[in-house]
Amino acid sequence: MPPALKALLAQLGGWFVAWLLARFGLLSAGIWPLVFAQAVAAVVVAAGLRSARWWLPIHLVFTPLAVATLALGIPSWAWLAAFVALALVYWSSFRTQVPLFLTNRKTADAVAELLPTGAAVLDIGCGVGSLLVALAQKRADLRLTGIENAPAPCALAWLRTRKLANVTVARGDFFARSWAEFDVVYAFLSPVPMAEVWEKARREMKPGSVLVSNSFAIPGVEPQRVVEVDDRRRTRLLVFAL
Numbered sequence: 139m140p141p142a143l144k145a146l147l148a149q150l151g152g153w154f155v156a157w158l159l160a161r162f163g164l165l166s167a168g169i170w171p172l173v174f175a176q177a178v179a180a181v182v183v184a185a186g187l188r189s190a191r192w193w194l195p196i197h198l199v200f201t202p203l204a205v206a207t208l209a210l211g212i213p214s215w216a217w218l219a220a221f222v223a224l225a226l227v228y229w230s231s232f233r234t235q236v237p238l239f240l241t242n243r244k245t246a247d248a249v250a251e252l253l254p255t256g257a258a259v260l261d262i263g264c265g266v267g268s269l270l271v272a273l274a275q276k277r278a279d280l281r282l283t284g285i286e287n288a289p290a291p292c293a294l295a296w297l298r299t300r301k302l303a304n305v306t307v308a309r310g311d312f313f314a315r316s317w318a319e320f321d322v323v324y325a326f327l328s329p330v331p332m333a334e335v336w337e338k339a340r341r342e343m344k345p346g347s348v349l350v351s352n353s354f355a356i357p358g359v360e361p362q363r364v365v366e367v368d369d370r371r372r373t374r375l376l377v378f379a380l
């Protein structure tokens with residue numbers, strides 16, 4: 139079951155249990171006993187659905203915080219505005235389970251060292267263009283392409299790269315586009331899509347090309363090379379040969 143559906147079921151389950159307890163007179167009067175009953179029940183349902191552990195504290199505080207913020211008198215349009223802003227940044231993360239975080243400069247420098255002269259490079263899920271901009275500044279010989287499906291990061295990546303002659307940014311799903319023309323595909327995603335990414339790379343990329351994964355392993359596949367980056371998060375670049 140997708141994590142977002144589990145989260146929804148946990149919250150609804152929590153409300154159902156709280157409603158039952160209230161209906162049978164098992165809760166004291168007032169909103170807070172109801173709220174806390176819902177929160178605890180939501181945690182129990184989430185655990186029963188085998189949600190990842192970090193969801194449990196979120197369920198515990200979700201409804202209490204929502205109710206507490208009602209006292210602040212924040213207008214309803216502000217909630218909608220915050221929702222729209224977050225949706226534009228994170229877009230399909232609830233489904234892909236790939237959040238937005240950025241390649242740092244030291245890692246981009248290490249990637250630049252790996253790339254052959256004149257290589258065609260694709261950054262799958264290019265975020266705000268951090269890798270593309272760093273590579274374009276360092277290596278004018280490269281042909282760089284980024285694909286990003288979240289509208290706000292994609293717009294920012296496009297803005298940052300619009301004057302860089304060797305960079306193209308497109309909006310869309312990287313699984314829907316062919317990778318056959320690229321010598322190097324760079325992925326900084328999450329553990330979730332890596333098996334599918336590898337399948338697509340094997341199907342479409344030509345012999346001699348490489349897939350570089352920032353941090354995330356491909357289940358059951360040994361990288362040909364691992365580059366340890368001397369940055370704060372001790373980034374590892376896993377290089378897989380096709």
Ligand SMILES: C[S@@+](CC[C@H](N)C(=O)[O-])C[C@H]1O[C@@H](n2cnc3c(N)ncnc32)[C@H](O)[C@@H]1O
Pocket residue numbers: 228229234236237238239240241261262263264265266267268269285286287288291310311312313325326327
């Ligand atoms: C961890 S960020 C990496 C950003 C960038 N590559 C970098 O290294 O700075 C991953 C990005 O992949 C995007 N993404 C995830 N799945 C995608 C898909 N199927 N198609 C296009 N973009 C996707 C997310 O929206 C997110 O911005």
